[in-house]
Amino acid sequence: MVSILVVDDEKIIRDGCVKILSKEGWAIQTASSGEEGLGLMKNGPFDLLLLDLKMPGLSGIDVLQQVKGLHPDLLVVVITGYATVESAVEAMKAGAYDFIPKPFTPDQLRIVVHRALEKKALQREAELLRREREKGLREIADEKSKIKTIIHSMADGVLVADHEGHVVLHNPAAVKMLKIRTSPVFGQPLEDCLESGCLVDLVSKIMQVSKEGSPAVSQEVLMGERALMAHIATVRNDEGEILGVVTVLRDISMLKAMDRMKSDFVAMVSHELRGPLASVEQQLSVVLAGIIGEINERQKEMLGRAKERTRALLTLINDLLDLSKIEAGFVVQQKEPTQITEVLEKVIELLRHEAELKNISLQLSFNEGLPQVMADRGNMEEVFINLVSNGIKYTSEGGSVKLWACIEGSYLCVEVSDNGIGISAEDLPRIFDKFYRVKNAQTRKITGTGLGLPIVKGIVEAHLGSIEVESQPGIGSKFRVYLPLELSGKEMI
């Protein structure tokens, strides 16, 4: 409830005020002197003080001054007995909000008090807003320092460059990993801060590529003996303009070392397995061919199946070896200018027989005048043989596998699509995992090791490219391989 204190030495004014203002539903207290009024104010907060200026003892001005000191928020309306403009002005200067000259009508009093209370409400609201704003600002400041603390305490390196390739943010981990020369280096071109040109090239490439809306890129970067995984993505504003590039770096040296040990192990085991298996199959072949004596149909059939099994095992081992070689960085990366369409033509030639057995048509189309890409020709053959041969395997008799090559942004894109059995949404994210094979009634009879696609992905990524897949069960699958085009110096930022 609104509470009002009336301080006046004239009883008639006090009583009048109580009478008039109580009707408004406000709580009124009165005091007959300045001293009494100040005493009451100590006990409780008031919303409004009606203060007579001319009183015996403590004058209204004295009270006003004390009130302003003790209760700065309290609104004061002065009652000027012998109305003079000077006393009213003096009171206003001393901090009164308004004044009402004696004598006053009840309406005049009500108007003045209402106005004062409205002002009070507005003040309160303004105060609330101010506090909220302050809180907001504090929160932003907190948020900023929170983010800074988070970024600085990350074990992963963070490096942000603006659209001109100048460093605008980094954390201690990035400084350590990248051996950033000086610190702080904000505002300096990236290439001046880094010893390894590799990352600079990558960031430049990403910026270039991203103008056409390409996704983020993950790439291994070697820094001396350490291997870093760099995840690079562009930062855009609401309009989609590039503001800069953020690079998150993770030290994967340990992982790489473990991976290498695993690959060495796989290679060793594979060699040890392959010899005996080759031997077993050789012996089966000899018996099956009737070289060491006639065998009957049942024996032939069973030995034939045994041979199929050893062959599947040998394929698995070969794929394992292939994969361990790729992981060991042993891929023969003899990158040379390669016309991908020639590779595709050769792949089709190699797989024509396999396709004809299932009456599947193989079609290749491309735009004339596609540029060459820097690639290892053998690797590229392996990639597309895997993809096309998968297309043939997972497409029913009479279907088709189509190859299409074109330019997409700063990438050469090769699409291998089929109208086969497709891949379900659950299986789709896992098809590039090692040993993952889609298992259902339709795929049961299809042999494979679950290593073809991981090998494909490994090769494509070793070429700074990427692979995407789209598929719908019953309709078909579409694999897209993106290989970066060589950018001339001018196009680089």
Place this chain on the structure above:
Amino acid sequence: MGSQARILLVDDDPDFVEATKAILETKPFEVIVAYDGKEGLEKARRENPDVIILDVMMPPPDGYAVCSELKRDPRYKKIPILLLTAVMQALPHTLYTIEMGLRTEADDYIDKPVDPAELVRRVETLIAG
């Protein structure tokens, strides 16, 4: 072929040797066997065979070493050598073929395990060549 062709088969896996020997003996070939690189070199020099079938993966000296040693020697470099490699041709494993091309001067190579008919065909081609 007037006289029986003499073939030296070098492989450290006795079971593989036995099976392969059986394949070759379906034809009028005389098969001499050696179970490691060293023995292979000795027998190549002593027997002067018409064709050598040489496994790549052996304890040293491995097939590559035996091959290059013989090919360096003017007395034996004319003997055709068929290398037995441990990779199948299910896919064109270019990684291996490039490696092979760089490392060997063999006349031909074939993946283990070998199809009996194919082995005979390759050997006959080498003898005729």
